Structures are given as C-alpha cells and as structure tokens.
Amino acid sequence: MADVSTSTRGDLRLTHLTKSYGDFNAVNDLSLTIPEGSFFALLGPSGCGKTTTLRMIAGLEEPTQGSISLGATDITYTKPYQRPINTVFQNYALFPHLTIFENIAFGLRRRGIKDVDDAVNKALDLVELPHLAQRKPTQLSGGQQQRIALARAIVNRPALLLLDEPLGALDLKLRRQMQIELKWIQKEVGITFVHVTHDQEEAMTMADTIAVMNEGEIEQMGSPADLYDNPKTAFVANFLGQSNLIKGTVTGNDGANQIVELYGQKISLQKDRSHGVDSAIYAGIRPEKFRISRLQTATSGNILTGGKVEDVSYIGVSTQYQVMMPWGQELMVFEQNDDGVAPFSVGESVNISWEPIFTFGLRGDEDAEAGTEVNPEEDLDE
C-alpha cells in the first residue's frame, strides 16, 4: 500500500457535503475549510450531524453528495485505510487482545514502518504512560485508555487527527486536565485536529475555530470569543453559554449605533453586531455583562428600569440573580462578588444596566428558545 500519510498534506476542504438517510439529511450541503495545523471543533447537540461529518472525513461513511479533499487530493471515495487520517474513537476502541504496545504499533506495522519500537516509545512518552506498554487495555483506567487511543492515532503522524467526543467518558476533573493536555499535544505535534463535541466549554477551551452545527448545517463559525460575544443566531447565543434575549424594535440610528426600543425603554446596539433583517429584533445580553443596581444609584450605558429581584443564588465567585422585568420576562444577571456591595435580596426593586458594546442583535423572527432545551449531558452517541 502506498504510504499516503506523508505525501498528502494541506487544508481539509468539505464542499457541499450532504449525507441523507432516506428523506432525512443528517448533514445538509455543508462547506467549510479547515486550515492545516489548526485545532478545529465541530460543536453541536446530539443528532446535529457532527459525528456523521467526522465519519465521512474518516471514510467510515460515504457522502450522498459533495466532496472532501485534503490539500490537492480528493479523498471523497478513498477507503479509510488509504487516508492519512486517524481517529480517536468515542469509546477508544482499543484492541482488547493486544498489549498497549501492540495497540500503538498497529498502524505502523500495517504500513511496514521500520523503527516501530522507537516510534511507539516516543508516543508512550508523549502521553506519559511508558510503564503501561505490556498491559492489556482492560487493565487500564478510562483516562489511561483515552491517552493510549490518542497515542495510537498520533504515532502515525497523520495529516489530520479526528477526535470523536474523546473526553465524553471521563469525569469532570480528568476531562479538564485532558483538555489542557490535548491542546498542548496538538501544539507539540502540529497536526490538524478536528474535534467533535457537544460540550461547549470543551470546544471553547481547546479549539482555535469552532463551527456550531445544528440540524445538519453550520449555524456559525469563528473563534470562541467571536462566537460568544457576537452570536449571529439564537441557537448559538443559547447553546454557547447563556443569553438574555429581549424582544424589541429598531426605531432609529445614532452614528454607528441603532436605537432599539425594548418595551418602551430605549437602548443602543452597534450596527456591526446587529444581525436582524428588519426592525423587529431580539436584543441579546450575556448575564455577566449586566450590572444590577439600587434605584437611587447612578448608572450609565444602557439601562432597563423597573426590575424586581425574584431569586438570589450565591455561588462563591459570583451571585446569580433572576430579575423580573415589568413586561413579565425574567432576566439572568451574574454579578461578580468583588465590589463589596451587599447582595440584593429577594423582592428588592432594581435597575439593570450594561455597556452598549455588549449588546448583540438577532432576527426578530427567530425562536428565542432555540438551543436552550438541549441538555448537553443527554447522551454521547448520536
């Protein structure tokens, strides 16, 4: 077999990629380019098509339409074993009958590579488990198996490494640690990583670029900060973190800003952060961008008056408030516990204010609840 893994390098390009099962399009006309050497995350809830996309890149599913190319080579219909791509599977899929050493050596032996011992030992060093070489997979903990699965893929120096919910089976603490390690390893080896996850925090911690997927399509793509601060759809606003979306109307312009009326109160919104198509929009503000203040306290920026504290949760680093607004909507406010101001109590009348630059605008015909009902821990298999 030709050694494809060293010859083919470059950006991964998906062009009009579609995968249909009967009438259902799991992936719908998806086009994107993943630059060589980047850490890319496909983020979305269960059934959004992210795993199907990954499996098409790996060659485990054949696209219904569209093409996949790596550098200048079209790999749409290439067999998985002919692609310079390796995968870290969701439940690791280590070979139970082989030792850890032979698991890692598997890909090298298939390609007839000479210095297997050296490469395997280096991979074991990279994941800091050289002492486990002669064990069997079942004798390892989940976290250790995860690292071995990573070593087994990375040892082949693929052009592209696919990670399918690789940390899903680990407990929270281990997951955090592995997130940092994975990012470090990616920098160390310089391989393009494509990471599929339903965990927004995981995607934001690790990836340079995130594509948020929903119902087989990409909702929005960008850097974690970009997606968080300037979401373009309600789904992204709700799926990545939490958002307060308040229905309003654009009533005029003021230089680079739009004037938006929210239930009779005027606020301003930067035009380049407004993604509405007509005057009906949702004004979005992240809960931690809000400031909460007593009525007599002077506040600046955008102000909404007439709130009443409904609920207070002290969680150490911050205090979370539910504030009922005159028009019957509850807003979430996260206040850092760093200003020495006594917490507000339930029933207090308050004003809410924020810096105008933190407002983002969404189309008024969107479903304000999109992306909120998704429980990220729901299930790992799609």
Add this chain to the structure above:
Amino acid sequence: MSSQKKFGLSTPYLLLLPGMGFLFTFFIVPIINLAQTSTQTPVAGGDTGQYEQTLRFQNYIDAFVENKEQFGRSFVYAILATALALAIAYPLAYAIAFKSGKLKNLLLVLVVAPFFTSFLLRTIAWKQILGEQGFVVPTLRSLHLISESTTLTSSAFAVVAGMTYNFLQFMTLPLYASIDRIDPRTLEASGDLYANGFTTFRKVTFPLSLPGVVAGTLLTFIPAAGDYVNAAILGSPQTKMIGNVIDSRFFKIVDYPTASALSFTLMAAILILVTIYIRKAGTEELV
C-alpha cells in the same frame, strides 16, 4: 461480605446439592462401574456375559491393539468434520452477527431448527439424499463429477458429511456468541489504522473470535470422535469408528470388559488432545 453472611456458609453447598447428586448417580457411579468392568475376565465355564474381577489390565492393551485402526479413523473423521464445520459455520456466524440486521433472530432460530427433529431421523434422511434414488448422485453423474459406479452412501465421505451436518449447530452457536460480542468500532479502528479488510480479519476479527473457535471446535470434535450413529447409518464396515466397536462389543458380542476398556481409552485420548489444544490456543488470556 455481609451479604454472604446473611445466607450462611452452607448455602452455596446446598445450592450445589441437586446437581452434585445427579452427577454422582448418573456419572460417577457408572464410571466406577465401567472401571471395574474393564479389568474383568470371563468366568471359566460360565455363560455368555458372565465376568469376574481379575484386575487384568492387559484388557486395555488387547482392546487397543485389536482396534487401533478404528481409533485412528475416529480421530481422522472427527478432525475432518470439525474442520469442515468450522469452514461452513464461521462465515455463517459472521453474517448473522454483523450483516443480518433485523433477520438476526430468525436466522438464529433457523440454526437451531434441526434440533426439533430427532438426530437419528435427520441422519436417515441424509442416507436418502445421498442414496441412488436421491437427486445428488444422478446430478453428479450427469455432470461427470463422479463415475457411474461410484456411490456416495456407505462411504467415508457420507460419514464425514453426516457428522459435519449433525454437529454444525454446536460450532455455529459459540462462534456466533463470540463474534457478536466484538465491538464493531474495533474493526473501524483497524480500518482507520491502515488495515484493509483481509488484514482486519486476520489481525482483529479472528483473534477476537478465538474463544468461540475453541469452544465450537471442542463441542464438535468431542462428540464426533465418540459418534457411532453416522458411521452406522451412512457408513460401511470399512468406515467403522470406535463408537461402533464399543456399541457392538457391548450389545452384540456382550464383551463388557473390552467395551469398557475401549471407552476409557477413548476418554483418555480425547482428554489429552483437548488439553494440548487448549494450551496451544492460549485461550486463558482471552476469556
């Protein structure tokens, strides 16, 4: 620990009691009886079937020397039938486990379906299928695959074919159980790691199905080596197996000591072969 104490120390033994009682009555007692018989000699001047204990261990050597041809044939036939059954059952079990989709349960029922008819009847049916009046022989003759004078019944071919057929389920079911347990993702991982279909089978699928291969071959080989029904119905005097010899010694010639000695020799031979086989297959690590 505490839950064990709740039941008391004697509980496990009480639960074992019915099984142990059964085994003692129907296995240990007959075995001891058989062992005693195997070293007896005819009573001088006594009737046919009258024997007395003389501890004549020479019985074993006599019995073996006299029947070593049938011994050899039994093992050759059993090995052939086992190999054929493996060759047929492996693709079948693989297809049921991985490729059958919704038909899986139906196919499993079909594998077991022959059990609903008596073993004896099915073997007699084979005699008809392979007989002069069946469709197999005329078809093969018209295709000139066998000569006009060749018959299929009363031959080694028929005996081995019959055994293969009769023990096929014992091969298929453990193979299926073993292959079905293989995580398909390990096969995907193999493909992902540059192994083509054939290499994946050789390096992943087959090694992972070894417990089933070992169990299936043992469940086929052991009864096949001691079988006498197939040779009796489908064979000829030239295809006699050790089971047929034991049968006729017991019931026709009424030579109990020789029959008993042959039975023990067969048991010992199978035990030794099976032990070597399991050691070689190295299944302790797999299961």
